[in-house]
Amino acid sequence: xxxxxxxxxxxxxxxxxxxxxxxxxxxxxxxxxxxxxxxxxxxxxxxxxxxxxxxxxxxxxxxxxxxxxxxxxxxxxxxxxxxxxxxxxxxxxxxxxxxxxxxxxxxxxxxxxxxxxxxxxxxxxxxxxxxxxxxxxxxxxxxxxxxxxxxxxxxxxxxxxxxxxxxxxxxxxxxxxxxxxxxxxxxxxxxxxxxxxxxxxxxxxxxxxxxxxxxxxxxxxxxxxxxxxxxxxxxxxxxxxxxxxxxxxxxxxxxxxxxxxxxxxxxxxxxxxxxxxxxxxx
Amino acid sequence: xxxxxxxxxxxxxxxxxxxxxxxxxxxxxxxxxxxxxxxxxxxxxxxxxxxxxxxxxxxxxxxxxxxxxxxxxxxxxxxxxxxxxxxxxxxxxxxxxxxxxxxxxxxxxxxxxxxxxxxxxxxxxxxxxxxxxxxxxxxxxxxxxxxxxxxxxxxxxxxxxxxxxxxxxxxxxxxxxxxxxxxxxxxxxxxxxxxxxxxxxxxxxxxxxxxxxxxxxxxxxxxxxxxxxxxxxxxxxxxxxxxxxxxxxxxxxxxxxxxxxxxxxxxxxxxxxxxxxxxxxxxxxxxxxxxxxxxxxxxxxxxxxxxxxxxxxxxxxxxxxxxxxxxxxxxxxxxxxxxxxxxxxxxxxxxxxxxxxxxxxxxxxxxxxxxxxxxxxxxxxxxxxxxxxxxxxxxxxxxxxxxxxxxxxxxxxxx
Numbered sequence: 001x002x003x004x005x006x007x008x009x010x011x012x013x014x015x016x017x018x019x020x021x022x023x024x025x026x027x028x029x030x031x032x033x034x035x036x037x038x039x040x041x042x043x044x045x046x047x048x049x050x051x052x053x054x055x056x057x058x059x060x061x062x063x064x065x066x067x068x069x070x071x072x073x074x075x076x077x078x079x080x081x082x083x084x085x086x087x088x089x090x091x092x093x094x095x096x097x098x099x100x101x102x103x104x105x106x107x108x109x110x111x112x113x114x115x116x117x118x119x120x121x122x123x124x125x126x127x128x129x130x131x132x133x134x135x136x137x138x139x140x141x142x143x144x145x146x147x148x149x150x151x152x153x154x155x156x157x158x159x160x161x162x163x164x165x166x167x168x169x170x171x172x173x174x175x176x177x178x179x180x181x182x183x184x185x186x187x188x189x190x191x192x193x194x195x196x197x198x199x200x201x202x203x204x205x206x207x208x209x210x211x212x213x214x215x216x217x218x219x220x221x222x223x224x225x226x227x228x229x230x231x232x233x234x235x236x237x238x239x240x241x242x243x244x245x246x247x248x249x250x251x252x253x254x255x256x257x258x259x260x261x262x263x264x265x266x267x268x269x270x271x272x273x274x275x276x277x278x279x280x281x282x
Numbered sequence: 283x284x285x286x287x288x289x290x291x292x293x294x295x296x297x298x299x300x301x302x303x304x305x306x307x308x309x310x311x312x313x314x315x316x317x318x319x320x321x322x323x324x325x326x327x328x329x330x331x332x333x334x335x336x337x338x339x340x341x342x343x344x345x346x347x348x349x350x351x352x353x354x355x356x357x358x359x360x361x362x363x364x365x366x367x368x369x370x371x372x373x374x375x376x377x378x379x380x381x382x383x384x385x386x387x388x389x390x391x392x393x394x395x396x397x398x399x400x401x402x403x404x405x406x407x408x409x410x411x412x413x414x415x416x417x418x419x420x421x422x423x424x425x426x427x428x429x430x431x432x433x434x435x436x437x438x439x440x441x442x443x444x445x446x447x448x449x450x451x452x453x454x455x456x457x458x459x460x461x462x463x464x465x466x467x468x469x470x471x472x473x474x475x476x477x478x479x480x481x482x483x484x485x486x487x488x489x490x491x492x493x494x495x496x497x498x499x500x501x502x503x504x505x506x507x508x509x510x511x512x513x514x515x516x517x518x519x520x521x522x523x524x525x526x527x528x529x530x531x532x533x534x535x536x537x538x539x540x541x542x543x544x545x546x547x548x549x550x551x552x553x554x555x556x557x558x559x560x561x562x563x564x565x566x567x568x569x570x571x572x573x574x575x576x577x578x579x580x581x582x583x584x585x586x587x588x589x590x591x592x593x594x595x596x597x598x599x600x601x602x603x604x605x606x607x608x609x610x611x612x613x614x615x616x617x618x619x620x621x622x623x624x625x626x627x628x629x630x631x632x633x634x635x636x637x638x639x640x641x642x643x644x645x646x647x648x649x650x651x652x653x654x655x656x657x658x659x660x661x662x663x664x665x666x667x668x669x670x671x672x673x674x675x676x677x678x679x680x681x682x683x684x685x686x687x688x689x690x691x692x693x694x695x696x697x
Binding site: 001013104107111113115132133135190199204205206208210213214215245246247249250253254255257258 | 342344346347353463477503505506508509510511512513514515517518533534537541542545546561563566567568601
């Protein structure tokens with residue numbers, strides 16, 4: 001039981017990332033390989049806000065998320081918008097280039113030092129079960145953010161515009177939707193979510209320029225496991241993967257658990273490529 | 283319309299993901315070259331062309347942070363050497379490249395150093411993985427190499443004649459910690475390690491020594507590099523109830539293990555990490571949770587070794603930061619090479635190889651430089667440090683200790 005409890009929040013970081021990836025993929029058919037680097041930038045933003053002005057990491061979300069939204073907006077406007085309609089390989093190469101540039105830039109600017117600060121440690125004990133405090137806080141914050149993003153997509157005007165663009169850019173354009181702007185908003189939100197994931201990650205892990213890659217592969221797995229373009233799907237996918245990984249790691253070893261995760265992914269692709277959730281067709 | 287779109291998403295995805303994986307795994311093409319010439323000549327009349335000494339060290343990639351210390355030490359050594367008049371009356375020019383923490387890139391760069399840059403001598407790269415790969419190149423061209431940043435004993439198990447150890451092999455890192463545990467009457471030990479060359483060697487050596495000293499190994503497991511969660515492993519450790527827990531690990535995983543041990547209330551009497559614990563960033567990342575944790579160190583600034591305080595002062599002056607033990611091993615590598623050239627009285631690489639295999643000198647490192655027939659380092663003495671408040675004093679071996687060990691580690695709940 002402890003193992004399952006530990007596995008639940010583990011999926012959470014991956015859910016944030018996969019949510020953003022899914023959004024970008026849904027709206028633009030672009031797989032963003034630089035997403036992990038946006039996480040890294042978010043983590044650094046929060047780290048420096050803490051070190052320089054002593055800002056509480058959770059409050060720093062208020063600064064780091066709009067900041068990352070801006071970064072995403074600019075990235076979309078200057079770079080990604082040029083490859084939206086190009087073949088998939090073009091956007092893969094472009095975002096991979098962005099990923100390398102950001103990693104290298106971070107190494108030059110922030111140095112390769114491992115950065116971490118003690119914040120929120122220990123566990124909350126309920127009966128025999130120990131809930132990690134930093135993970136719990138990260139998890140709750142993440143749930144709130146996911147809820148907010150889901151609300152935005154489902155209920156607001158721009159959310160609807162985003163979904164319309166995702167379903168068919170041409171029809172959306174014909175209906176008078178500013179699809180370029182919709183795409184910039186989508187990329188901005190996805191980047192802000194990655195930044196938030198980075199900020200929350202910082203409670204748990206060490207910050208360094210190459211941290212993004214650590215999370216990316218699993219985020220892709222989560223994205224496939226959940227449904228493409230579905231926020232709750234990404235969330236469920238992340239949690240299922242987290243529990244599978246932590247259980248496999250308990251029963252066997254951490255190395256085998258790593259393999260089990262990707263075997264699950266393969267099995268999923270073969271047996272149920274549409275993910276856990278089948279989206280209702282409009 | 284919608285149906286078609288969705289199907290095309292799904293059809294595209296597996297292929298795209300595969301491609302993404304390919305691209306990710308193919309990273310590390312050609313190395314960025316950052317040739318860093320040594321400081322200009324000061325004093326001493328250079329005779330003829332400068333002596334070129336080549337090395338490639340990871341200054342980017344996963345080991346970039348640690349490798350940087352080694353590069354700084356190489357450059358400091360060359361600068362001081364030139365100020366003393368150079369090698370055999372000739373100035374020294376360092377050619378330092380970056381292998382991006384990639385063994386394959388490392389081998390290419392040593393080929394380049396030897397064939398294109400035509401260096402006279404080489405110094406070793408950082409990390410056991412890169413050194414092991416690179417030593418096949420230096421062996422092929424018969425270039426003697428001091429392994430100033432690597433210590434997995436596999437490097438010396440191939441009957442190579444041209445690679446020499448500077449500091450203790452990875453296998454012996456925890457000997458001091460185990461001695462201390464034995465002295466305090468502890469009987470059971472658990473060993474968890476990352477699955478990389480260095481960490482696995484540390485684990486194997488620790489297990490063997492612990493068994494010899496009468497310990498029972500109650501748990502032993504490896505975890506993948508770049509792990510982000512070890513709660514299952516910690517849960518299993520709790521069930522195994524070890525008195526001593528050692529981790530063959532770097533900074534991020536050492537911090538992760540400590541944090542999760544606290545969360546899941548895993549209590550041991552002694553906790554030690556290999557590379558991670560000796561780094562200043564370990565204490566910064568954990569604050570007071572770092573207290574009581576042990577770690578081996580190849581060098582500490584407080585040691586009274588030959589020329590140590592001068593080394594520390596000049597390093598701080600030149601690079602504006604405290605040297606790490608990786609700085610000291612790099613600097614010692616230079617000191618040993620210098621002594622070997624003086625002994626050989628020439629730049630003839632066969633004579634230098636000869637000199638390196640019989641040389642016995644003191645460096646800034648504790649103990650001595652003296653290798654056996656295989657080139658393995660036997661006379662260096664690693665020390666044990668313990669985090670106590672903001673400091674990490676040397677607590678063993680007794681002759682070099684600057685503080686008493688605090689023992690045992692209290693339970694997390696009572697801290």
